[in-house]
Amino acid sequence: MSDADEHGYFGQFGGRFVPEVLVQPLQELEAAMHAAFADESFWSRYGQLLRDYVGRPSPLFVADRLSSSAGGATIVLKREDCNHTGAHKINNTIGQGLLALRMRKTRMIAETGAGQHGVATATTGALLGIPVEVYIGAEDARRQSLNVYLMKLLGATVRVVESGSRTLKDATSEAFRDWAASAGSTFYCIGSVVGAHPYPSLVKRFARVIGDEARAQCQERLGRLPDHVVACVGGGSNAIGIFAAFLGDSQTKLWGVEAAGRGLDSPAENAASLLRGTIGVLHGARTMVLQDGGGQVSATRSIAAGLDYPAVGPEHAHLQASGRVTYVGVDDRQALDAFSELARQEGIVPALESAHAIAHACDLARARPRDEVILVSCSGRGDKDAARFALGEPH
Amino acid sequence: MSDADEHGYFGQFGGRFVPEVLVQPLQELEAAMHAAFADESFWSRYGQLLRDYVGRPSPLFVADRLSSSAGGATIVLKREDCNHTGAHKINNTIGQGLLALRMRKTRMIAETGAGQHGVATATTGALLGIPVEVYIGAEDARRQSLNVYLMKLLGATVRVVESGSRTLKDATSEAFRDWAASAGSTFYCIGSVVGAHPYPSLVKRFARVIGDEARAQCQERLGRLPDHVVACVGGGSNAIGIFAAFLGDSQTKLWGVEAAGRGLDSPAENAASLLRGTIGVLHGARTMVLQDGGGQVSATRSIAAGLDYPAVGPEHAHLQASGRVTYVGVDDRQALDAFSELARQEGIVPALESAHAIAHACDLARARPRDEVILVSCSGRGDKDAARFALGEPH
Amino acid sequence: MSRNLGAATISGVFDGCKSADRAAFVAYLMAGDPLPSTTAALIRAAIDGGADIVELGFPYSDPLADGPSIQAAATRALRAGTTFDSVLQIARSLPVPVPLVAFSYFNPLYVRGLERCARDLHQAGFAGAVIPDLPPEEGAEAVAVFASAGLALSFLVAPTTPAKRLSLIARVSTGFIYVVSRMGVTGSVTVIDRGTKALAQRLREQTDKALAVGFGISTPQQARMVATFADGVIVGSALVDLIASSPPDQALPAVRSYCARLSAACRRGADNA
Amino acid sequence: MSRNLGAATISGVFDGCKSADRAAFVAYLMAGDPLPSTTAALIRAAIDGGADIVELGFPYSDPLADGPSIQAAATRALRAGTTFDSVLQIARSLPVPVPLVAFSYFNPLYVRGLERCARDLHQAGFAGAVIPDLPPEEGAEAVAVFASAGLALSFLVAPTTPAKRLSLIARVSTGFIYVVSRMGVTGSVTVIDRGTKALAQRLREQTDKALAVGFGISTPQQARMVATFADGVIVGSALVDLIASSPPDQALPAVRSYCARLSAACRRGADNA
Numbered sequence A, B: 001m002s003d004a005d006e007h008g009y010f011g012q013f014g015g016r017f018v019p020e021v022l023v024q025p026l027q028e029l030e031a032a033m034h035a036a037f038a039d040e041s042f043w044s045r046y047g048q049l050l051r052d053y054v055g056r057p058s059p060l061f062v063a064d065r066l067s068s069s070a071g072g073a074t075i076v077l078k079r080e081d082c083n084h085t086g087a088h089k090i091n092n093t094i095g096q097g098l099l100a101l102r103m104r105k106t107r108m109i110a111e112t113g114a115g116q117h118g119v120a121t122a123t124t125g126a127l128l129g130i131p132v133e134v135y136i137g138a139e140d141a142r143r144q145s146l147n148v149y150l151m152k153l154l155g156a157t158v159r160v161v162e163s164g165s166r167t168l169k170d171a172t173s174e175a176f177r178d179w180a181a182s183a184g185s186t187f188y189c190i191g192s193v194v195g196a197h198p199y200p201s202l203v204k205r206f207a208r209v210i211g212d213e214a215r216a217q218c219q220e221r222l223g224r225l226p227d228h229v230v231a232c233v234g235g236g237s238n239a240i241g242i243f244a245a246f247l248g249d250s251q252t253k254l255w256g257v258e259a260a261g262r263g264l265d266s267p268a269e270n271a272a273s274l275l276r277g278t279i280g281v282l283h284g285a286r287t288m289v290l291q292d293g294g295g296q297v298s299a300t301r302s303i304a305a306g307l308d309y310p311a312v313g314p315e316h317a318h319l320q321a322s323g324r325v326t327y328v329g330v331d332d333r334q335a336l337d338a339f340s341e342l343a344r345q346e347g348i349v350p351a352l353e354s355a356h357a358i359a360h361a362c363d364l365a366r367a368r369p370r371d372e373v374i375l376v377s378c379s380g381r382g383d384k385d386a387a388r389f390a391l392g393e394p395h
Numbered sequence C, D: 001m002s003r004n005l006g007a008a009t010i011s012g013v014f015d016g017c018k019s020a021d022r023a024a025f026v027a028y029l030m031a032g033d034p035l036p037s038t039t040a041a042l043i044r045a046a047i048d049g050g051a052d053i054v055e056l057g058f059p060y061s062d063p064l065a066d067g068p069s070i071q072a073a074a075t076r077a078l079r080a081g082t083t084f085d086s087v088l089q090i091a092r093s094l095p096v097p098v099p100l101v102a103f104s105y106f107n108p109l110y111v112r113g114l115e116r117c118a119r120d121l122h123q124a125g126f127a128g129a130v131i132p133d134l135p136p137e138e139g140a141e142a143v144a145v146f147a148s149a150g151l152a153l154s155f156l157v158a159p160t161t162p163a164k165r166l167s168l169i170a171r172v173s174t175g176f177i178y179v180v181s182r183m184g185v186t187g188s189v190t191v192i193d194r195g196t197k198a199l200a201q202r203l204r205e206q207t208d209k210a211l212a213v214g215f216g217i218s219t220p221q222q223a224r225m226v227a228t229f230a231d232g233v234i235v236g237s238a239l240v241d242l243i244a245s246s247p248p249d250q251a252l253p254a255v256r257s258y259c260a261r262l263s264a265a266c267r268r269g270a271d272n273a
């Protein structure tokens, strides 16, 4: 296992590089997190909401037609797209929302890129009766107008960020700035396994329901563990969530898929922090960062807004360094092909983020025998992307 | 119980009023239906797909905040919005798709209004490897561009119908015309408990998983049956599906909610076939029809495209006549209010169709004590409607 | 049956044609298309051209058995304000009685009341009716009501109709039996289904009633072919299209000459090979 | 500590001000804003106006601790091509040595390498540094490296800093301790938080090191109030805004006169009540 040490480090990655105003709020959060994790009533309320509200367990689906069309190993999908709000993000926001209630915070803030985490947080706020404000880059707000509408409909205040590259990284910075001024009353509900300690550990704990369920389902339905587990990596929460359960299964190969955008070798045209980044510090953690030689954070680009982030959760940097997980890139074109392919072969329209994982799974399947099992995290549904394309956005 | 007699009649409603070319295909379908229903392997494959693909059982969710805000009885939601593709329609299309495979049909056709049944059929076709063509009125295609995009993405051919009022009724007529010419090879996958015998019985059988699950969940979670069950009625499949399990529970009051559009008393501005229709024959069945004195079918209007149909399943006409179910109208404005209210109070964005049922449930709740239980069929999610509004369509 | 004047009239027409070694030519027109006021003259033109029977369509909002041509004609007629009563009025206004068959979907009849409809149709001069979406299983009441009003009621058979139902339909039909020449809805086609002849022959084994073939016939060649094995040839969509595409002042002569060519094609003699 | 020339220089300035019964006035400027070529003159103007210490901001793409004014200044500076090296160049180009403190986020320092940064800053004439996103728990290496390069390293305390950490920060800071006057990020406010004085007093119980208060101070009135309990008054966003809003040819006199008013407000004598 690779949990964080007491200072929030996974190997050399992680930590808490934040302005002094945020140190005490993070310590308070850390203490509350440990208390909640040790409290059975917390988990029972969490489990109840995951079942009755989110609709868990999410299905495990053997994608026979996709497997045949890829022409090789058996591809199995963990269907986070079936969750309420359509992605894995809600597993995390409900956990953090319950923690916010325990901490008697009266307001939640969040950053969002694709809008999925924003919608999940707005949803959780409505469910638990906590007012929510969501920061979103102006560029993303334009690309994800459906999710912006949904957040407002759910009662959240949407704050459009015009600074920097006007995408997820800037929305995240803005959320941290808000929190610096409001931490007494406000819970910052971060959307992935990124940020300063204890966030990567906190988010991981709520994401790992994906892997825990999938591992048990594989054993029950297939009578065995998968040979491969594949997940896309933006900040890295769905990937950590599914990997967590398999880290100890040394025969199971783990694959993280980064967004290669217009190509891994086109600087500022991809979002492959692990494959093309260098060690740096962003949003409170030491991790792999896409940046120039002077430490200025680079612009990124991916067709999947949820992967369009220049850093990655520190645990992934560690899993890369340790060699336990192999990271690969899938570009826009390949992701779009997988998006249509899964729709046509199985009637499942995946999020473009998830389509990156599907694309790699098909690649893996091609060369392998039918009795090898490839488990893929289908982290979300693609309605948000279909809405963009239905509006005529080119793809 | 109120199943159809051998001629497909529920009391005086139902039957098979179709052109001669369709009689034999309907007889063939009826025979295949009975054979499938008697075959355990059919149900086991169906149950497996509902679990691993659709994500059933769908949750039962106690809407505490909505109940408090309505200020009375306890509202409980049956969450068909959590199903893959976002509505109850998929329960039916998967059943019919499996039947199409049994009958060795090589093509499926469907009509659609809101696009939900079209998406569900396209999805099922992709899943089972059956080519699909979907008829949709030109007016609906314009209103539901997201769903049109999704159907195409799923590999279906979308046929836009320019005849008549260019809405669901005309798409249905067109599907029947197609089937008249193609029944040898083609399965007509109808989207609700309407049409000629055996369709109302066939669709009911696949819809009743809603009520069977909900009844068991109520007993397990609440230790009792609901006092009221509420569902919206377009063609009537989600309503029949949830009512079916409770018809024998005489203490449980059943409510069907029709679309009152711009008002029950504005002719051609609502879609309340049971409340404002007269007995007639449409699409093969004797039922309640919105029509003029000369038997010409009226134009209808509802903000919910899925309710915008001038007739209703014959079993509902019977349940109205027998008094077992009470039918009421909810207008556009009330449905829109319920749409926002559920979003804000519980973080659930319902389909506008389902919002009609929510609105009536809130009305019922208001006057009643907290220990009364109102079970509502939340038949679908509202992303399709949010997409329309996000594009600036007025509401 | 002998008391059914309408059925007798229709049978008489078929008998007359048979004696003349020809098939009866049945012309279908949509009442009220393009206007209620133009229909009577179009009927006369068809008769002048040689139509032996006129099938008069009652426009309906949801004509499930019709293809685009007749759907569009119904839409035009309804937009022009055509109602059940105005179609009756058209029939009554014809100067000489012609053998008229009402073609109406079931719902307008059902809503008006079957008894009232039968009475009204009879009084307006109709000899019989075809209800394209009423199979005999649902038609018991209509059969009784129309018979006692002295109106023929013709049911349809289709290529898929199983043997058992063929004899049922043969039994309950009066006037003639409508043989649908192919799977599908009304509308012109380029080739008449090869199975139609076999279907007519199977039916012939069950009944002596007249068999009229329709759905898809549009050319004299097709009519000639069908006339070799059927008692009647029904042409609808092609005629409706012709009216729709003719300039208003040329519709009547166009209908007359088109009907004349079709009527000629219905002759079976050696001169018509 | 006595070998840390930078820390000694900075302490010297604070000592001098104390003797003069005034708080030190620390002026923050963003290097490279609006252009790398204008910064040296702006620094001179601030010094001419009476700045005792200049904090020079290194522009960074993701300035988490800064409000809109300084974010925008960083964006302008980066767009103008400002790099770490060009800031060093600006510092080296100043004609007379002034007490300069580098204000940089951690990442650019980390990526360049802490040892190299410390050496470069020292050689360019900086006396010390503030790293706003480096809490002491993560700062052990920076503390050692900067100390051995002869540079002061000032950590920040905030209203929420618990007592235990106050003493840690007091212990590891050199040159001065940066007292953040409120929760939040940089940017002008209308009222200085009442807790700031109490925070300074709590800190004073732990250390004799100079305490400079910043975040939000923009008017002479505010400076005067803060000067009553702090050893230094830091003004940043207001100065950055002034430069951004001045016509190019008036920025230098505007900065000079604004600094003069702030510097005057830092006097504690009876003449300044």
Ligand SMILES: Cc1ncc(COP(=O)(O)O)c(C=O)c1O
Pocket (backbone or CB within 6 Å): A087, A088, A113, A114, A115, A116, A117, A191, A192, A193, A232, A233, A234, A235, A236, A237, A238, A239, A305, A306, A307, A351, A353, A354, A379, A380, A381
């Ligand atoms: C469906 C989906 N998958 C994946 C991601 C990437 O996030 P993470 O890497 O934290 O799972 C997102 C982010 O919005 C998402 O919406």
Ligand SMILES: Cc1ncc(COP(=O)(O)O)c(C=O)c1O
Pocket (backbone or CB within 6 Å): B087, B088, B113, B114, B115, B116, B117, B191, B192, B193, B232, B233, B234, B235, B236, B237, B238, B239, B305, B306, B307, B351, B353, B354, B379, B380, B381
């Ligand atoms: C979500 C939803 N609910 C209800 C309906 C109405 O159909 P029915 O009355 O058959 O349940 C539709 C039809 O599209 C729908 O999409």
